[in-house]
Amino acid sequence: MLLGLRQAAGAQEIYAGRYKAVFTSVPRKVPTSKTPDGPLAGNGDIGLTLGGNPDKLRFYLGKNDFWRAYPVYPGGGIALPGWLEIDIPALAGAGYYAEQIQDKAEIAARFTKGNLAVSVKTWVSATTNTVVVELGANEACSMQFALKAAEGNTSVNAEGNDAGTHWVTRSFENTPLLAWPSHVAMAVKVIGTKPESGGSVTLTPNSKVTLAVTIYSNHDAKNWKQKAITEAKTMTPATITRLQKDHQGWWAKYWGRSSVQIGDPFLEKYYYASQYLFGATSRAGKFAPGIWGPFITKDSAAWGGDYHLNYNYQAPYWAAYSSNHIDETDNFDKPLLDYMESGKRHAKELLGINGIYYPVGIGPMGLVTTRWPLTADEMEKRYASRENTIDGGLKFLGQKINAVFSVGNMLMRFYSTYDAAYARRVYPYMRECANFWEDYLKFENGRYVIYMDHYNEVMPNLKNKGQWRQLLGDFNSTLSVGLVKMLFKGMIDVSGFLNADQDRREKWEHIVKHMSQFTVREVDGKLSLKGVETSPSPIHSGVEGLARVSIHGLVLPGGVCGPVTDSAFNQVLLSDVGRWKDKMKGPGEWANTLGNGIETCFPAVVRVGYDSDEVMKQLTDRINRQSLPNLWITAEGGGIETLAAVPLTINEMMMQSYEGVIRIFPNWNRRKNARFDHLRAYGAFLVSSGLQEGKIGSVKMLSEAGRPCRIENPWPGHSVQLLRNGKKAEHLSGKVFSFETSRGERLELISH
Missing domain, CATH: 2.70.98.50 (putative glycoside hydrolase family protein from bacillus halodurans)
Structure with a gap:
């Protein structure tokens, strides 16, 4: 047992x-x-x-x-x-x-x-x-x-x-x-x-x-x-x-x-190794870790070892929220808050609008790390262009969304804790992001649209010989549309929690309701996601199906799509994932994560409901293909971001809550025994349960914040006894239960 x-x-x-x-x-x-x-x-x-x-x-x-x-x-x-x-x-x-x-x-x-x-x-x-x-x-x-x-x-x-x-x-x-x-x-x-x-x-x-x-x-x-x-x-x-x-x-x-315990020694080993390496990497009260964490063995680490804001900086923290390692995420926000004055200046000087506009890379204490080379000669040597004054000399790389990427982490922590002090700390940053996008969005033909925010980085390089501007012009990138929708949904929730900016919520609700839909097209008789609605770039316009960058806007950290949010669109995403095998040339290549994205693609497909056994098989192959003796799973384009991959994938199989409903073993082969203890759910609940011989045992929860609880019935078709602090309380029935809780209350669900 x-x-x-x-x-x-x-x-x-x-x-x-x-x-x-x-x-x-x-x-x-x-x-x-x-x-x-x-x-x-x-x-x-x-x-x-x-x-x-x-x-x-x-x-x-x-x-x-x-x-x-x-x-x-x-x-x-x-x-x-x-x-x-x-x-x-x-x-x-x-x-x-x-x-x-x-x-x-x-x-x-x-x-x-x-x-x-x-x-x-x-x-x-x-x-x-x-x-x-x-x-x-x-x-x-x-x-x-x-x-x-x-x-x-x-x-x-x-x-x-x-x-x-x-x-x-x-x-x-x-x-x-x-x-x-x-x-x-x-x-x-x-x-x-x-x-x-x-x-x-x-x-x-x-x-x-x-x-x-x-x-x-x-x-x-x-x-x-x-x-x-x-x-x-x-x-x-x-x-x-x-x-x-x-x-x-x-x-x-x-x-x-x-x-967690899943009966798979190989994946458990990497689960706990990743948790160990993250615990060794990040700590409250200390500087946030850069791309390689504190494991620096020479100067001039790749990409300066900086805080790369178009997912690399955010991703290492993603598993920590559900793993109940909140303290280790406490250093995340400070570099972002420290850069706000520079971000406001960039928005005004470069785009003539309000809010904050961040380059692709920053460091601690208001440092920018991503200036173009200081001389035209060095610029030409490295990027095949002498123009080192692009965007005021800073690398924005065609992307407006960098500041909003980090709001995803802020919302994960907020929904996981409902900590008022934390909400007050990050709300000014979120509000400046809202200021930017209220100015930048265009309302056309009954919908909000996004021009010139790009699906991938666009920049001069040795391949395009300085002809990079021909690639500019993405319209309604899935990344941008999803993250902006996430932002304004979050603004409504956090402002309501803090009782702030009541006069602005109507505008934010209008944006969420009228944001452009994600673009789909028919492929082999089935609907498939498009990376962008239109783009002059053959690379961007040719992105078909769910992929890492789209996932960032839709599922992780976006959280605006899923089986509860829109079951029909979720089927489109599942169909796209089903095609990933067709693109493989060998083991470990599923989801195309050898370069980047293992921490994104694997947990995301668990969220949308792809077969857990297949995910575990592909994850095992990917680890075997590219990892080190110290159990660090490697990617060509990043370092500590991969530490979230296995923990978050397994956590999402055990429990999900990102659409406001707690689900117990939502994507797990019920023939396999498993157990989890004290995973953290949205609503500030610590949840424990086990699965033995095909049957879910009781579900125990601690309500940290006294929030209302919505939980999918772990035993469909059965009524459930709710215990409050060890004493019998309500009888519950139906597909989804909703009940009030008190701060510090211990709850237990038992099937009749």
Whole structure:
């Protein structure tokens, strides 16, 4: 029998502990400008990537807040603070074995050569700015260690020693166009032995040597350098013991927030690995992660490691809402809010309208990361055009929708929590998006239409030889129509919740009601979606059927289509998904997600009702086709966005709520046992249930916000007993139940 998450007498089973990543060879993609393949650990701010050979180990240390705040990449973007080197000459040619232990959030390695065996355990403290490396050996051997700050790219470096604690710093400051300075300090102390001159240590049997590395930036503290040095100097064995206890406690709470069990060890492994990597990547109160999270192993990461706003920045968070990891999404909004004044200026200066208009890429603290090259010569070299003043010198790439993309995440969190403080925080941003689109939309022939907002990025490049303007002119892109409809539906809901802008709701309701319909055409006797209504671009006008970009507007994050919203149109989408197999040339190519879109396409087709067994098969093939030993599923065009793919796909099979109705096992083979605990539904409900031998057990819910509940009858044709706080209450019947709830009320549905 499948067991759920157990909490009794202080004991807790962490189901994620059944799975770990295993490495039997040296990482090959460390360092890299994209996704590393080595063992990973992190605390949502600091990321540790283990690279190197057994005799020359390299612990690369990235940090979400260490940026070269320069508006052009390469050169600008997130930067590498540095690394810890550990050289053990006796391990030259040794065997390599390491584990990424995800429930404990640590890396455990063992390197063997002949009779010599050296063990290494490392973890990034979940509660402090500390990285711990513990080493032991069964035979005496020498070890050399050094802490290094990355150099170059206009950085200024320094190093020193303070009473046996070695420290290094790296700074970006006082260079042209730098938006703000960044400084980082790292300090290391050896615990368990006294190092010899030059950082030499002897490992001996039955003893342990610990290296504690503290890392602080000027965004952490004004006294960033001294803080790193002081904390390292005062490290003791007792300090490490306390940090480890706090670390394990944090991760135990993280895993306790939700769980799923589906009887498929392969997909469960990637489910929990993705949850682990996201927990290691993002944290409340810290800078939001860029494309590669904190797992930075060199400067000039691809796309500057920035916040790419036409889905890459938003996608990593999508599974966190239903997985009940709300705290880890709390850093999402700040970069968007910080850029608002610039966004208003772009809208006025470039389009002559109100609201906010965002380029394709931004960074933290109001930074723009996507300026065209600063010289015409460099522009020509990279883009086959000397015109580096397009759109005021910034990359909008023909898309007006970038700011609205993020409203999807804001609405996911709002509907999932009904948190008034959060709604007040993001409402000004949403309202500025509404201001923009009220001005930009055209009302023609009884409908609102969208000109010149493009299905894909349109820009000069080496292929079109500067003739890119011939591709401009998309009319009613599915992406634009869907996201704008999402925006105004959300404005109605959030403004009503906050009792704000009552005088504007009539206009917003008119837009939602009269927004252009999605364009369809007949293909092989069946209706099929078109990517755009019309376009001069053969690429855009030739997009037929449901695809990743359309899904963004319609289903995820758009949420304006589905089996409840419009069952007839939903059948069009299902028919399109049925054609995906026809386009495959080999395993793993279903939905065309090798480049981008695994986190979009797979959960979306679950939402619209495509066969769950087929989705799981195709998802397994896709993972096998393109993933790394650290269980990070890779895509050519992005990094941490893929961490949402498996969790959200499975969560949507277990429970759905995005159309305002909670559905239990809405798209799951009822012959397969499964269980989920504490998944978060819209309406701020935490929901748990199980399926055993074809029968759904009781459905338990906690109402966090006291919202009305609408839930599809999990037992069609049967009446249901509702229990409130353990006591019998209403009898319910029908296809969909609706009942009021109270804040903090525990509810249970039991079939008669």
